[in-house]
Structures are given as C-alpha cells and as structure tokens.
Amino acid sequence: MLIINTVTFVSAWEVFEGHEQTASDLSECLDVSWGDARHTLIEVHTLRDALKNMEGDGTDFTEIYARLDAIPEGVLIDLES
Numbered sequence: 001m002l003i004i005n006t007v008t009f010v011s012a013w014e015v016f017e018g019h020e021q022t023a024s025d026l027s028e029c030l031d032v033s034w035g036d037a038r039h040t041l042i043e044v045h046t047l048r049d050a051l052k053n054m055e056g057d058g059t060d061f062t063e064i065y066a067r068l069d070a071i072p073e074g075v076l077i078d079l080e081s
Contacts, residue, residue, distance in 0.1 A: 009041055009076040015067045022051075022059060029053050030079075041076040044068050 016023035029050040030042070048068055051061050071077070 007041065007076060008074065009039070009078040010071055011081040012047075012077050012079045013081065015047070015064060015071075015077060019061075019064055022054070022061070022064065025054060026050055038080060040079040042079060043076060044071050047077055 012023060026047075030046070048065070051064060055061065
C-alpha cells in the first residue's frame with residue numbers, strides 16, 4: 001500500500017507579485033531547476049538565503065521579506081505556480 005502525503009504551499013508568484021524581475025533573476029541564485037515540473041517546492045529559508053545573495057544590486061526586498069515572514073512554519077513555496 002502506498003502512503004499518501006499532503007503538502008501545503010504558496011505560489012512563488014504570490015510572493016513575488018510586483019517583483020517579477022526579482023523572480024526571474026532568482027534562476028541564477030537558486031540551486032534548483034524548474035520549468036518542466038508540475039511543482040518545484042522549496043523551503044522559505046532557501047528562498048530567503050537566495051535573496052540575501054542577491055542583495056547589493058540596489059533592489060529592495062523589504063516587501064518580499066515581509067511576505068516570507070507571513071508564511072507559516074512548514075509551508076513551502078512552489079516555484080512552478
């Protein structure tokens with residue numbers, strides 16, 4: 001018998017609404033590939049670390065960090081939706 005698991009996630013596009021260029025730039029900072037999968041799930045801290053690596057180019061991530069802070073513990077971010 002297979003074990004059925006459930007996962008809770010938010011769409012990355014909700015996190016990046018109004019910051020589409022930042023979302024696009026992440027492809028060079030995240031050690032994941034996406035685009036051909038139905039879901040690519042990452043943890044909040046992974047995305048936060050990637051954003052920290054992108055700091056210094058003048059982009060303000062304050063709004064994105066606030067959205068990440070609002071995501072409950074254990075909820076993942078789906079890069080595909």
